Amino acid sequence: MxxxxxxxxxxxxxxxxxxxxxxxxxxxxxxxxxxxxxxxxxxxxxxxxxxxxxxxxxxxxxxxxxxxxxxxxxxxxxxxxxxxxxxxxxxxxxxxxxxxxxxxxxxxxxxxxxxxxxDIPHLEWAVSDEWAYGGGLYHINCDYKLMIDNLMDLTHETYVHSTSIGQKEIDEAPVKTRVVDGEVVTSRFMDNVIAPPFWAANLRTKGLPDDQPVDRWQVCRFSLPSHVLIDVGVALAGHGGKDAPADKRVNSIVVDFITPETETSHWYFWGMARNFKPEDKELTDAIRTGQGGIFAEDLEMLERQQANLLLFPEYDLLKLDIDAGGVQARRMIDKLEKEEQQSRIPLESVSA
The missing domain is CATH 2.102.10.10 (Rieske [2Fe-2S] iron-sulphur domain)
Structure with a gap:
């Protein structure tokens, strides 16, 4: 459902x-x-x-x-x-x-x-000339909630995306999850680290050094029914991290619209919006290609995970602190489903 x-x-x-x-x-x-x-x-x-x-x-x-x-x-x-x-x-x-x-x-x-x-959410990056967007679409054979779990816990980057955006400091950084104004917000901050390849390339693109320590952040925001927007970026260390001046940081919004197809498949609209060099179409294409490759790395893992869950339905999955974002998102979805089901119950059934 x-x-x-x-x-x-x-x-x-x-x-x-x-x-x-x-x-x-x-x-x-x-x-x-x-x-x-x-x-x-x-x-x-x-x-x-x-x-x-x-x-x-x-x-x-x-x-x-x-x-x-x-x-x-x-x-x-x-x-x-x-x-x-x-x-x-x-x-x-x-x-x-x-x-x-x-x-x-x-x-x-x-x-x-x-x-x-x-009720359609306002997307400022989609209407502002200061932002550029590039994205694509994947069809994935797994429950859409597994994709939400994946996006609300970026610990997997260290392992699934080890050659692009992953680094060991992701595992080591504390994770904070909270519900704010109807959104589930999971945040992770990594100070004084070396930028992984994807972010090193973006630093160079903006004319910033790629061999100096940076402060990195990941702020994942889930909103109903299945949207995840992730504020990500790096700033030269010691300049305020996420709040650093624009000339000291490079940041983007990872855009994820996850649309259910069946109980075990979904449509994944992915992309990245950036607010630096928005006029550079070649850069947009290059980032789209790179990001598309990163997301493709999730495909096999998610589809094999779904297959395993169907093979072993008797197993109860563990819920660790890193899973809090996905758990809270599922609770919101389950609540919305329950409210819809109750609204469809005929009055005769209720009075009986």
Missing amino acids: FPKNCWYVACTPDEFAEKPLGRQICGEQIAFYRDNNGKVAAVQDFCPHRGAPLSLGYIEDGQLVCGYHGLKMGRDGKTVSMPKQRVGGFPCVKSYPVEERYGFVWVWTGDASLANAD
């Missing part, structure tokens, strides 16, 4: 620029496309005639045409027309609230009457 009365990142606009996109989100089969006004539409990926996926069709006059027998579907889920057929009695398919914002398409998979676009 997963919360459905919330906004998830579904896709990016380029994914349906030429033809409809079919994607499963929270167990829902959804087709995404643009109508004749250029607005994104999302309907159940199911033709009411013979059950064909509507996403295998095409767009004509802003309507989604089934590629099997030519049925035309409107953005409201109602059949508009079909060659040589009267469609007045055709059943509707489900349509979904959908918003295009910050370079992503957001979808609401639950009760449409509760959808409020104002």
Whole structure:
């Protein structure tokens, strides 16, 4: 199960620029496309005639045409027309609230009457000229909560990412986890360390020395339903760490939108936003390539972890202090799921 009365990142606009996109989100089969006004539409990926996926069709006059027998579907889920057929009695398919914002398409998979676009989180780095963003998408065969665990406990960097962002000081630094204003915040600070290869390269890019001690920080922020934004960076040692002047530090926001597909698979929208040299597109591409490689290192570990959990369901996993961020995030998700389930209980059942 997963919360459905919330906004998830579904896709990016380029994914349906030429033809409809079919994607499963929270167990829902959804087709995404643009109508004749250029607005994104999302309907159940199911033709009411013979059950064909509507996403295998095409767009004509802003309507989604089934590629099997030519049925035309409107953005409201109602059949508009079909060659040589009267469609007045055709059943509707489900349509979904959908918003295009910050370079992503957001979808609401639950009760449409509760959808409020104002609840989509504000992303300053996505609208400011002082920031640049580059990212990508991975499909991962594991429970989306395992990815949240991974991102809220960066201890694994020492081992999984030993040649890029990992270093032994990550293990040695104390971890602090707290819940602040509806977010789970896990922070780790490492003072007077040598920058690992990824950050050394970024120091050089900004014209800072890469062979001097730095103060490094990682501040992971989880918010419902499944978003993790991580403030990361290094500053020349002794200049204030995270609060150092801009000319003494290099920092970014690691962007992670984790969208459930099934109970054991998810869509992972990853990226990095930076506020130095935002105009340098070659640098954006280089960081995207490097970060994509780093995240790819997690893929095998997470998928094999999922396979093991399915093989050994009787094992209770340990919860250590380093797991606190993931544990708190899961509690928030579980609470939201429970609230949704209770809201769906018919009044007759409650009174009985």
